Amino acid sequence: MSTADNRKYFQAVDPLAGVPLQEVPKNEQCVERTEAEWRDELTPEEFRVLRQAGTERPYTGEYWDTHTAGVYQCRACGAELFTSNEKFDSHCGWPSFWAPLAEGTVRYIHDRTLGMERVEVRCANCDSHLGHVFEGEGYGTPTDQRYCINSVSLKLVEAPTPQ
Numbered sequence: 001m002s003t004a005d006n007r008k009y010f011q012a013v014d015p016l017a018g019v020p021l022q023e024v025p026k027n028e029q030c031v032e033r034t035e036a037e038w039r040d041e042l043t044p045e046e047f048r049v050l051r052q053a054g055t056e057r058p059y060t061g062e063y064w065d066t067h068t069a070g071v072y073q074c075r076a077c078g079a080e081l082f083t084s085n086e087k088f089d090s091h092c093g094w095p096s097f098w099a100p101l102a103e104g105t106v107r108y109i110h111d112r113t114l115g116m117e118r119v120e121v122r123c124a125n126c127d128s129h130l131g132h133v134f135e136g137e138g139y140g141t142p143t144d145q146r147y148c149i150n151s152v153s154l155k156l157v158e159a160p161t162p163q
Helices: 035-041 044-051
Strands: 070-074 080-083 106-111 118-123 129-135 145-149 154-158
Touching: 035 044, 044 129, 106 129
Parallel strands: none
Antiparallel strands: 070 080, 070 154, 106 118, 118 129, 129 145
16 A cells, blocks of 8 residues: 555544555565564564564654654664655654655554554565554644654664765
């Protein structure tokens, strides 16, 4: 599902009625590892969030209040997901973006855990949990969306400083 297409499920009476379960991409770029391999590569906290769909505590992550220019990559596989151009201050305690870097970089899944109905955001390249996307919260962003992403799911590659 593209970023442009996701508006239709937020406009439905049931906000998740139009969210199809998306398959993990079946191409040469899709990262596949065993659980043991992920455990070897990631810290315990990274594994808990990225591979077990955990959530870091608000206001504790590395990027929640960062304003550094650059590209945010998936910490698990290095895929480029978001840029600082789409990052905004939502004051929610996690990094917030109003759109991913490009269509197809993330995928969306129904999340009915914890007694809530939400839309989970995952890396389209390695299927790691990133966070959730919300709409209609009044932030005044171009998409009226807030991608609420765990800092531990991201790695910021700073933009080169002009000489």
